[in-house]
Amino acid sequence: xxxxxxxxxxxxxxxxxxxxxxxxxxxxxxxxxxxxxxxxxxxxxxxxxxxxxxxxxxxxxxxxxxxxxxxxxxxxxxxxxxxxxxxxxxxxxxxxxxxxxxxxxxxxxxxxxxxxxxxxxxxxxxxxxxxxxxxxxxxxxxxxxxxxxxxxxxxxxxxxxxxxxxxxxxxxxxxxxxxxxxxxxxxxxxxxxxxxxxxxxxxxxxxxxxxxxxxxxxxxxxxxxxxxxxxxxxxxxxxxxxxxxxxxxxxxxxxxxxxxxxxxxxxxxxxxxxxxxxxxxxxxxxxxxxxxxxxxxxxxxxxxxxxxxxxxxxxxxxxxxxxx
Amino acid sequence: xxxxxxxxxxxxxxxxxxxxxxxxxxxxxxxxxxxxxxxxxxxxxxxxxxxxxxxxxxxxxxxxxxxxxxxxxxxxxxxxxxxxxxxxxxxxxxxxxxxxxxxxxxxxxxxxxxxxxxxxxxxxxxxxxxxxxxx
Numbered sequence: 001x002x003x004x005x006x007x008x009x010x011x012x013x014x015x016x017x018x019x020x021x022x023x024x025x026x027x028x029x030x031x032x033x034x035x036x037x038x039x040x041x042x043x044x045x046x047x048x049x050x051x052x053x054x055x056x057x058x059x060x061x062x063x064x065x066x067x068x069x070x071x072x073x074x075x076x077x078x079x080x081x082x083x084x085x086x087x088x089x090x091x092x093x094x095x096x097x098x099x100x101x102x103x104x105x106x107x108x109x110x111x112x113x114x115x116x117x118x119x120x121x122x123x124x125x126x127x128x129x130x131x132x133x134x135x136x137x138x139x140x141x142x143x144x145x146x147x148x149x150x151x152x153x154x155x156x157x158x159x160x161x162x163x164x165x166x167x168x169x170x171x172x173x174x175x176x177x178x179x180x181x182x183x184x185x186x187x188x189x190x191x192x193x194x195x196x197x198x199x200x201x202x203x204x205x206x207x208x209x210x211x212x213x214x215x216x217x218x219x220x221x222x223x224x225x226x227x228x229x230x231x232x233x234x235x236x237x238x239x240x241x242x243x244x245x246x247x248x249x250x251x252x253x254x255x256x257x258x259x260x261x262x263x264x265x266x267x268x269x270x271x272x273x274x275x276x277x278x279x280x281x282x283x284x285x286x287x288x289x290x291x292x293x294x295x296x297x298x299x300x301x302x303x304x305x306x307x308x309x310x311x312x313x314x315x316x317x318x319x320x321x322x323x324x
Numbered sequence: 325x326x327x328x329x330x331x332x333x334x335x336x337x338x339x340x341x342x343x344x345x346x347x348x349x350x351x352x353x354x355x356x357x358x359x360x361x362x363x364x365x366x367x368x369x370x371x372x373x374x375x376x377x378x379x380x381x382x383x384x385x386x387x388x389x390x391x392x393x394x395x396x397x398x399x400x401x402x403x404x405x406x407x408x409x410x411x412x413x414x415x416x417x418x419x420x421x422x423x424x425x426x427x428x429x430x431x432x433x434x435x436x437x438x439x440x441x442x443x444x445x446x447x448x449x450x451x452x453x454x455x456x457x458x459x
Binding site: 018019022023025026029030088089091092093094095096097098100101104107108112113114115117119 | 329330351352354355356357358359360361362363364365367368371372375376378379380381409410
């Protein structure tokens with residue numbers, strides 16, 4: 001079975017074979033030619049899944065919330081899949097992917113969960129995630145939830161590049177809410193105030209409302225939003241508010257579709273993907289040239305000039321500027 | 325992306341064997357050895373391990389056993405994976421008397437790591453097991 005080609009794997013995945021789906025995810029994650037072949041074989045069949053991004057600070061209860069939510073979806077007869085992204089160690093490239101610890105109940109309920117490490121290079125995530133979502137889509141999963149730790153721009157971008165972006169916040173974050181305003185909170189279509197059984201949960205809600213008021217005032221929200229983001233209070237550990245979250249997410253999908261914005265968002269996503277691939281191709285192609293130019297320059301003594309000036313001369317030579 | 329892809333390892337403890345410190349140490353050793361550890365933790369079943377291996381497309385399964393259940397549960401996991409059609413090697417860590425090692429090897433257990441195994445040995449053992457998957 002290890003020798004099955006991409007077309008056979010795609011056919012098997014579409015027929016509901018989990019192992020084929022898992023193998024395709026691996027191929028996409030590793031990148032290169034096999035990933036391109038998977039993209040070729042899947043891109044015509046996609047578009048059936050509601051793609052949801054879920055992000056929030058470490059410890060906000062994303063995995064527990066996702067587990068409770070997807071367990072309920074599975075009980076309702078849906079086929080949810082979760083792509084859980086955790087950071088790789090920048091030093092060793094290894095990673096500990098711990099989402100399944102909190103999602104044991106969801107696994108037992110039949111939810112498909114795939115853990116994924118960011119694997120170092122920032123561009124990799126932006127390349128791999130859309131491809132992996134496509135695989136889950138053609139395998140018949142719906143919704144597909146992409147869960148990331150909301151700490152970096154790439155993770156925020158990945159969340160934004162979905163049909164519905166859910167941002168999880170918790171009481172006690174205090175200044176974190178303020179600090180994150182410009183990044184994380186701006187992409188949200190929907191907020192889940194998790195751990196809302198804590199005494200200061202009302203403050204978080206008020207802070208969010210205030211932020212949304214200000215966004216309205218300045219006109220600086222998501223330009224492709226259908227409505228002011230809904231705020232749902234949840235307690236993932238007891239399941240409180242989880243049904244409301246599920247309803248609000250489904251409602252957002254209907255609103256997007258009715259407003260004609262779903263296709264628009266997906267177009268933006270495809271364009272962003274073209275850009276990610278373009279950047280990756282150009283960077284890969286230029287990396288060797290940069291290495292060579294830098295190696296040559298490293299052998300000589302550094303000239304008495306600012307480092308930027310040295311780099312500019314090297315770059316001009318590389319890019320073949322006749323003026324230098 | 326030209327580098328070899330990281331080895332993906334599922335780590336778990338079965339049933340009521342409730343001490344996971346060793347497993348956490350091993351998780352860290354494997355991470356620092358450049359591997360991706362899908363950590364399942366305590367109270368797992370053969371079913372939950374099979375589900376994880378299948379969905380994560382894992383290359384190796386690592387089970388920690390400190391309750392002398394290895395002769396029963398080790399072969400059970402190996403057989404359960406084989407019955408599910410998953411060709412994935414199983415490594416056992418924990419308290420395993422030397423005289424039990426041949427029995428486990430005969431049952432298809434790919435490697436045994438005792439207490440105090442240094443990080444290099446842990447990583448090498450898992451890497452050797454992963455070689456069966458072409459990694």
